[in-house]
Amino acid sequence: MTIQLTQAMNDLTATHKELLELSKQKTEALTNNKLDEFQALLLQQPKLVRKLEAQEAKRQEIVESWNERQSPSANDLTITEILNRLDEEEQKTVEASAIALTDAITDLKRQEQLNKALLEESMKFVQLSMELINPSMQSMNYGAASSGKMPNRSLFDSKA
Numbered sequence: 001m002t003i004q005l006t007q008a009m010n011d012l013t014a015t016h017k018e019l020l021e022l023s024k025q026k027t028e029a030l031t032n033n034k035l036d037e038f039q040a041l042l043l044q045q046p047k048l049v050r051k052l053e054a055q056e057a058k059r060q061e062i063v064e065s066w067n068e069r070q071s072p073s074a075n076d077l078t079i080t081e082i083l084n085r086l087d088e089e090e091q092k093t094v095e096a097s098a099i100a101l102t103d104a105i106t107d108l109k110r111q112e113q114l115n116k117a118l119l120e121e122s123m124k125f126v127q128l129s130m131e132l133i134n135p136s137m138q139s140m141n142y143g144a145a146s147s148g149k150m151p152n153r154s155l156f157d158s159k160a
Contacts, residue, residue, distance in 0.1 A: 001062065001065075005059070005063065006093050008058055008059035009059065009097035009100075009101050010097055011058075012056065012101055013097070015048060016052070019048050019052070019108055020104065023108060024111060026038060026041045026115050027111065027115055031118065063077060082094065
C-alpha cells in the first residue's frame with residue numbers, strides 16, 4: 001500500500017509542478033502583454049486539472065482500500081492518521097511524499113494569487129484607460145450643476 005500511495009502522491013506532485021510551470025508561463029505572458037500566448041496557456045490548464053482529478057481519485061481509492069483492510073478502520077482518514085498506522089520506514093517515505101505534495105500545492109497557490117493580482121491590476125488599468133478615452137458628460141462640466149436647461153452644443157464648440 002505504501003508504495004502505491006507514495007507513487008500516487010508523487011504523481012500528484014509532478015502534475016502540480018506542471019501546473020506551477022504553466023502558471024509561471026502565464027505570469028510571464030501577462031507581464032509582457034502577450035495575450036495570445038496567455039490564452040493558449042489558459043487552454044492547456046483544464047487538461048492538467050482533469051489529470052489531477054483522475055490522480056486524486058486514484059489516491060483516494062488506494063487509501064480507502066487500505067483503510068478497509070485495517071482492523072479498526074478509521075472514519076476520518078487523514079494523512080496523520082495514515083502515518084500513525086504505518087511502521088517507521090514506511091512512515092518516512094509517505095511523509096516525504098506528503099511534504100513534497102504540500103509544498104507543490106503551496107507554491108502553485110502563491111503563483112496563482114500573483115496571476116490574479118496581475119489580472120486585477122490589468123483590468124483596473126483598462127477601465128481607467130477607457131474612462132479617459134470616453135469620459136462621461138458629467139465629468140466634462142466644470143463648476144456647479146445648473147438646474148436650468150443646457151443649450152445644445154457639441155462637445156467641441158469652436159468658432160472659425
